[in-house]
Amino acid sequence: MKSSEAKAGIGFILPFLAGFLIFNLFPLLYAFYISLVDYNTLKPSFNFIGFDNFTRIFHDPIALQAYWSSFLYTLIYVPALIVLSFFLAVLLNRKFFLRPVSRTMILIPYVANVIAIAMVWSMILDPYDGPVNAFLHLIGVQNPPMWLGGTKTALPTIALVNVWQSLSFQTIVFLAALQGVPKELYEASELDGAGRWKKVRNVTIPLVSPTTFFLVITSVIGSFQNYASVRALTNGGPGVASRVISLNIYEEAFTYNRYSYAAAQAILLFGVILVITIIQWRGQKKWVHY
Incomplete structure (x- = not known):
């Protein structure tokens, strides 16, 4: 019995394990190997150079x-994404x-094409002919923001556009968590004289903290991978104002053909995300309630 169950279990996990090894683990190991050599398509060479590519990153201002x-x-x-999606x-x-109908329509930005969204927002936020700045001029704003065309506003604007696009998925997940909160707890808090905000702060937020x-x-992982x-x-x-690491x-890699240097940057990014995730995982004990 145990042997048949073990074989069945292996059979179930084998497709995932094969996909993980082929599409995740092997590319990661190969990227680490590439980062330790000097390789590009113009001069095919696998000369081992150690951590020179990693050292080079810290001398590269871009x-x-x-x-x-x-x-x-x-x-x-x-x-912004977590707070807005929770309250929504x-x-x-x-x-x-x-x-x-409202719950259905909120999914539209999430399933829309990224390029289509970018084109629409580029027209909306056009600093000269866009409707947003036209409205700001109408209400008396003399120097409205340049939005995507400003060195200080481009990155925050992109972040807010992506918040708008990703808001629906986070909201649906929060909504599923909210529907699992026992109504008896809200009724008990009302008997204790708790208002709407106190119920959210003392009942809702702690009970949905695992989802949060x-x-x-x-x-956080997705934000570092945004491309x-x-x-x-x-x-x-403009310039390198919104040039993120991805x-x-x-x-x-694909413009300058410096694959080894690009792999080193990707491995370093992996390390940064790993460290941030470990810090978050250890810090959850202080605010996550299971």
């Missing part, structure tokens, strides 16, 4: 700026007219 831009992007994107889920969890932790982890929207909206510009890795 690469360091790209890491810093990714970090700033994460600081804007993740808190709280609103959608209440009974109101056309609630099913999951969404924070996945959002498509940056490429479509600004292509890292875009920089792509440019180093």
